[in-house]
Amino acid sequence: MALTDQSTRIREGEELDATAIDTYLKFHISGLSGTPRISQFPGGASNLTYLLEYPEQEFVLRRPPFGKKAKSAHDMGREFRILNQLNAGFPYCPKAYAHCTDDSVIGAEFYVMERVKGIILRDELPPELNLDEARTRQLCENFVDKLVDLHNVDYKACGLADLGKPEGYVQRQIGGWIDRYEKAMTPDAPQWEAVKSWLNDKMPADHPKPGIVHNDYRLDNVILDPANPMKIIGVLDWEMTTIGDPLMDLGNTLAYWIQADDPAPMQALRRQPSHLPGMLTRQQFADYYAERSGIEITNFDFYYTYGVFRLAGIMQQIYYRFFHGQTQDKRFAQFIHANKLLEQVCLQVIDKSRL
Template sequence: MALTDQSTRIRAGEELDAAIIDPYLKSQIPGLTGEPRISQFPGGASNLTYLLEYPEQEFVLRRPPFGHKAKSAHDMGREFRILNRLNAGFPYCPKAYVHCTDESVLGAEFYVMERVKGIILRSEMPAELNFDAGQTRTLCESFIDKLVELHKVDYQACGLGDLGKPEGYVQRQIGGWSDRYEKALTPDAPLWEPVRAWLKDKMPADHHKPGIVHNDYRFDNVILAPHNPMQIIGVLDWELTTIGDPLMDLGNTLAYWIEAGDPPPVQLMRRQPSNAPGMLTRQEFADYYAERAGIEIKSIDFYYCYGLFRLAGIVQQIYYRYYHGQTQDKRFAQFVHMNKLLEQMSLQVIAQSQL
């Protein structure tokens, strides 16, 4: 059990008052007894995530960061609704129990869901798992299978037909991320002009059947079964989920997928063990996805390049806050170098592309 994702003590200024949350939850969830033990999960740069341990049941509470009132960026109700409805068609997302819109309770909206207890992989494969290359490949294929399964979910049957607008999705993503990137530019950041022009020129039509797009599908957002770590039992972080072209979601995931043969500077960006012996390469990942999805992907170049540009946009938005003194987190000082590296990776894709 030492491998299961652990919560820690609560960070200063982010305390959760048990005297307030306990009676509220008991008024909403029948049968709760005892007092909750409250701790905090250390990950996540966006919403705050807490573990509430009752004698017979464990819950996870999610709320926006303190002091941030931009509801559109931390829409608790939207995430609650996705979990509540999607679970019927995709049983790997946690069940959502309570959504509180009364900000007088905790000072912000929040929601409470079940805790799915298991293993979450970070940058390195844990030695305790003792996986050989064959087991790692099985895990990798299972990871892709879940993405394919998500993209095949009948979102209309789940009551999520109004979650997004699939028509024109590809064009909106390219234009939207270009606009967001320009707004986050700093004097030391690359302009990405050749890449942005290429993406606009090579943009495919919306000919793929629309599906649920997770928008942040990585190994550190999936939960592995404690007693069978090759089995995925949960998928987390539905904050960015929408309806769109599934291959754009594949591109997002490939942008995070740093393989064993990538050069050392690229390896420094890795946040998951995608380089471990047995893990598929990006091309093998896409080929396996296409086979399982029953589609043909003639080239992943556009989707991978889009994923890299989108990731650079996210990185630059964070760096912009650091550059202008809106955050003092020293980790973000290096993000402009990550942005430049992502541009070089994109230019390399374009130089070798047959599109």
């Protein structure tokens, strides 16, 4: 089994025009010959990601999904800029080569970046890695360390001070995700009224030291060195990156973090090997982050509940496209059940919370 991340055949309805892409790239990137072989990376449920293979070089193309898109989402130009400028302070961003704003080329805006070859962890840890409990813990701690490093980046020195507004960030996130969720409602979706009310009532002040917020930092969005799987060599999916409260970003990450003692319905949502012996629990993850960053976390329940509600909002936006026939990807049919489960998770956290 190949340990490096592999592309597969393109899903029906998500094909690209190889000739149009080839013409565009040869105009903007020198030294290319032949016509690219195009395949698709199967992971992800938002922007679509393709592998372009030329004899001389391999690239990754990113484009928005087909169908209705949330306002301000899937901004290819913004992500292209982040990759180019953040690399100066966080050298784990792939190099971006070209950004196309002409929809006539493939029917949507897109950008092309380098392919960073490495291992991307999915729901299970490849047995070929032979990671025991101690090395699994080391990998997990390295993953947290990179998040701390990102939050400590001098974003002003990278020319990214205008990427977001840290003042009022927490309030905008809570209000914004409530609004986005309500606009993506389908007749079968839960209301989340008790959770929305609790988040508004328990909202903390913005953290005094804002930082780069990745907004989608997960194990399956980092690339490991094939020669040394303990080493992270790349971080992917920067489309939602902004400037804001680092603890909100921690909550986003922990929303995806399914631990070993979570019940079976939650285990069914797991998309990374966060349940294995050696992996930190959510509380241990937050404690280690606090230790490494020097940030005290006194309201963990709020940030985790926010992250889970936001995850449900993302899934509901995707399910909305499936419900209305704007995508044929059958994976999304189950998102409505995940949405309902996540509401129950939040209600249980709120019921036990001391906030």
